[in-house]
Amino acid sequence: MTRSAPSGADAALIAALAGLGLTVSQAQLERWRAAHYLPPHPREHLGRGRGTASHLLPQTVARAAWLAAASRQGRALPVAAAWACWAADGSPGGMARLRTAVVDQLDRYGKLLAAGNARDNNSWQRRHNAAKAAARRVPDLDQHALLRAIATTAARDPAAVAPLPRVDRGLALVLGRLLAGGGEDVGEDELLDALCQVLPEQAEALRTAAAARDAAGHGGTWEGFPLAGGWPALQHAVQAAPDHALRRAVELVTATAAALELLLVHLGSAAQAGLPAPPTGLDVEAVPDAMTTALADPMWDEWGRHMPLHSDSPAWPTVAAYQTALTLLLPGRADALAGYRERTEQLIRRTRNPVQP
Template identity: 30%
Template sequence: MGDSDDAFESRNEAAARMLTNRRSPRRDFDGILRSHAAAAGVELPRSPAHPAPNIFHRALVEPGAQMMVGGAADIGFEGLMEAWEHAGPDHAETIERVRAAHRDAALSGIDLLAESPFAKGLPGLLRAIEEADDRLLCAAVRACTKASGTLAVLLQQAVHAPGILTHLMSDVMWDEWVRVGGVAPDGVAGEAAIAMSTVQYLIVPGWAENLERYRAFMDTHSAAHSIPRGPRVVSTSHVP
């Protein structure tokens, strides 16, 4: 990767190329659901981890691409916080709490951003896959694929039983998983979503246990509101 100015500029150029012709939607999936619910006079719950309203906001996607290419050091904590401020101007209180937590950790000699599983960017994520035990990797792919299939069924059922969304969205895994890879459409986008979930399963402390808990939670609601299942969203034929 390199620490020289030329290396830094090269990484920034690579990140910019990743975003060429990429449109940033006005709302992400979460925002679309909330907009439709609000129009019907319903306020959907927010989990304790709820971040900025649109995680695909251009202000977040650009530094996200930089982090994927060069790691956390290329953007820095303040750069990341400034991006969140632009994406969520109404979330000043939450952002300040995050800043305070990082300041307190820094005073104790801990760099929370550097300890993030995503601190080394894409090279670090690929290394986590390469170094994973074969059995654990297969278990992670299977668990993430099954969870996405269950989620797809529940979202279909939510058309007939809207209360399902209230239960799904009140859990921390709505923000830590559903919004960032839980919804896995058929094709390349779905495969990428499963891959990202698999990486989180492998490297984020406690994430695997939370996904298993959430899947059991989803299974309970799926059985309670059972309707005929449509096609699975992601094929599992390639899963060991």
């Protein structure tokens, strides 16, 4: 079947992209629209029975250019880029796809954890074994230690970035069991002991807070602790969230992760060493001392170091789905992440207008 010629707006879009050195076909534009990555052109009535005409918006050119740069020949758009597009537009079709994608990621990992409500001994053992296996997969590579070495070398100052405790497999096991089976599989005292082991300088404060909960009659009840519902609580948070809340959560997670990747993987070490920014195709550079500043941010320890720095990592979709659910579930999390995103993006400055989705 012969494909019809591009509409006036699409022809103008293809020409605009060609002017940017990007080759995009009419078929690609149609596929992006079908997947809700690229919004349709707005149409206006010409009046006097002359019908309607579509027109090209600058933001459509920017989105298509970003999609062309993010796409790889013959391969689907990366998950991070797809989620960012759906969240940025907020169209009903895109939001439906986004919600399904996030829930599917949570569902797949929930099955890996053998999450479920059965309380018999065999089910408990299955969940425990799955959580133990997941804890063993906590990577030996410490992102903070690696980036700290790069930053301190570039800064020529071994004290430029403070060390952080390594991710602890014991705590990972307790959290894995909590996510797999909820508060009925794990006692509050187990989580408290694991946290005190990892955070010895905060142990006294943690135990004081636990004693206060006991005195108030809340000890052992998990009251006020959203993760006590286990993995199903995360799935429910995404399924039940209004579109605007889910959109904001995904936008915060994807944008913050993208800013960290750009800063820490591509730009930071050069800026720290006083060298020109390497080519990224985005016409941006990091401010001086950006890398040491980023690694000293409290949210780096709480959030950033646990997010895969490469968006094409196989672990990225699951971790992003988990962080999205936490953003919806934990009070104040969205605002804290919004502040972290802003601080991170302030460490990157434009040399001219970059292409944005």
